[in-house]
Amino acid sequence: MLRHFKATVLILGFILASLVFIFAGSLYVGACSFRSDCLVPSRALATHTPIPTLMPATLPANDVVFPYSSSPDNCSVTAETLLSAWVSAGSQETQPFPFTDANNVTCQATFADVQPLFTESNLWYPGALACSSCHSADLSDAASAHLDLSSYAGVLAGSQRTSEAAKGEDILGAGNWQGSRLNQVLFVLRQMPYGIPASAASGTGPTILAGLPLSVVNATPTPVNAPPEIARPNTPGGTGDAINLTGDPAAGKQIFINNCQLCHGEEGKGNVLNPGSDDGTVPLLNPIDPTIANTENTAFVYNADLFIQNGSTPSGPNPARNMPPWGSQNGLSQQQIADVIAYLISLNK
Numbered sequence: 001m002l003r004h005f006k007a008t009v010l011i012l013g014f015i016l017a018s019l020v021f022i023f024a025g026s027l028y029v030g031a032c033s034f035r036s037d038c039l040v041p042s043r044a045l046a047t048h049t050p051i052p053t054l055m056p057a058t059l060p061a062n063d064v065v066f067p068y069s070s071s072p073d074n075c076s077v078t079a080e081t082l083l084s085a086w087v088s089a090g091s092q093e094t095q096p097f098p099f100t101d102a103n104n105v106t107c108q109a110t111f112a113d114v115q116p117l118f119t120e121s122n123l124w125y126p127g128a129l130a131c132s133s134c135h136s137a138d139l140s141d142a143a144s145a146h147l148d149l150s151s152y153a154g155v156l157a158g159s160q161r162t163s164e165a166a167k168g169e170d171i172l173g174a175g176n177w178q179g180s181r182l183n184q185v186l187f188v189l190r191q192m193p194y195g196i197p198a199s200a201a202s203g204t205g206p207t208i209l210a211g212l213p214l215s216v217v218n219a220t221p222t223p224v225n226a227p228p229e230i231a232r233p234n235t236p237g238g239t240g241d242a243i244n245l246t247g248d249p250a251a252g253k254q255i256f257i258n259n260c261q262l263c264h265g266e267e268g269k270g271n272v273l274n275p276g277s278d279d280g281t282v283p284l285l286n287p288i289d290p291t292i293a294n295t296e297n298t299a300f301v302y303n304a305d306l307f308i309q310n311g312s313t314p315s316g317p318n319p320a321r322n323m324p325p326w327g328s329q330n331g332l333s334q335q336q337i338a339d340v341i342a343y344l345i346s347l348n349k
Contacts, residue, residue, distance in 0.1 A: 073216045075101035075109075079117050079124075079205030080187050086114050087177045093152045098214070102207065109211030111152055116208070118149040123206055124193040131193060139164055147171070230291040230303060233312035233323070240309040240327040242334040243301050247342025255340050259332065260285075263321050268347055277316035286347040293348050300348075304341045308332070 081099055086109070089097035096108045117123070121130040132150035136143050139161055146161045146168065148154025158168035159181070173180025185192045187203060256268075264270045268285030283289065292303040309327030313319065326332040332340070 073212050074209035075099075075105060075107035075211045075213060076103060076207055077101045077107070077210055078207050080183075081204065082109065082114060082208070082210055083117065083182065083186075084177045085109075086111065087172050087175060087180060087182070090175055091156065091172050096217075099211065101211075101213075106214050107211040108214055108217050113210035115152070117205075118155070123208075125196050125206075128193050128196065137164075228291050231289045233307050233310050234315070235310045235312055235325065237306075237310035237325075237328055239302060239305045240334050240337060242309070242327065242337035242341065243298075243305050245335055245338035247335075247338035247340070249339070249342040249346040252336075252339035252341070252343030255332065255336050256343055259326070260340065263323075268344065272321070274314060274319055274321045277314040277319035277321075279314065279316075282321055283314075285344055288344065288348050297345060300345055301338075301341050304344055305337065308337050308340065 077099060081101070085099035086097055089095075091111075093111045096110050099107055099109060101107050118131045118135075121133070122128055123130070132148075134144040135147040135149040135154075137148045137150050137154060139146050139148065145159045147159035148157065148161075156172070157166075158170045158172075161168035169181070171181040173183070177183055186205065190196070190203070256264075260268075261270075263272055263282045264285045265272050265282075268288070270282060270284065272282040274280060274282045287293070288304075292300065292307075294300045294303065305327075307323060309325065311325035311328070312323040314322065324331055327334065327337055
């Protein structure tokens with residue numbers, strides 16, 4: 001019995017040692033294949049995520065002209081042209097000044113259109129700081145050249161100022177753009193904006209959208225909710241005496257049938273063709289043009305009488321039917337005209 005027990009223990013120990021050896025061998029082969037030098041593994045080394053690089057403190061590249069207004073009519077203009085026009089016109093804050101844009105259109109702008117050139121970042125070249133970031137209202141050592149470009153007052157006050165109340169050196173050349181310090185620094189010597197690459201922008205600076213064409217500025221705006229223009233005959237002449245008479249709708253109906261129905265149709269609902277006119281048909285009288293009809297009978301009588309008294313020629317190259325001057329040529333008496341107008345009013349109630 002003891003002999004069998006010892007044999008069993010030896011067998012189990014051998015099996016256990018074999019398993020350990022097999023396990024260790026599998027780990028070695030898995031990591032190093034069958035090489036004796038595990039420093040050159042058969043598979044790629046693990047790739048570790050590097051420490052992320054900090055993004056540069058700049059803004060995205062600006063590929064299009066910089067818009068300052070939602071209006072589709074804005075002018076496209078270079079920074080040099082806009083600044084030159086503003087300075088040459090006296091560097092006013094609210095007074096408009098003229099300039100010619102890149103499309104040779106005469107435009108108009110104010111300092112509000114100029115100011116973004118000083119206060120907008122990423123404008124002069126991709127990633128550029130705004131001019132006012134360095135030339136700020138803080139006139140301590142933090143403000144470069146002791147110049148404030150963040151406001152109209154600061155621009156006019158100039159550079160090398162000793163305090164907020166002090167007047168510095170004029171950078172606008174007293175209206176002489178070519179001799180101004182601003183022109184020299186930006187466009188002649190191209191010393192600013194700070195850090196601008198040589199190929200970042202043309203010598204005239206960025207192209208922006210600013211101001212409006214004079215044709216837009218001088219255009220007469222259409223009044224909002226303006227009443228429609230009242231229809232009028234295209235023949236001269238005023239009203240007749242019919243407007244002072246009392247009309248009889250019943251008598252007017254018969255007069256209408258005898259003289260007007262041929263062109264305007266029964267009860268004025270005609271749609272009678274009128275070749276050669278722009279509309280192609282004779283105007284309806286039932287319902288009549290809404291600018292002629294009026295809840296005040298006095299206005300209705302006045303508007304209708306102008307047509308009946310003086311007649312009218314429809315617009316078009318060669319209208320076949322014209323409105324005769326019933327009153328001025330005595331085709332109808334003034335009383336008859338008053339009666340017809342009374343009938344028209346009854347049709348449009």
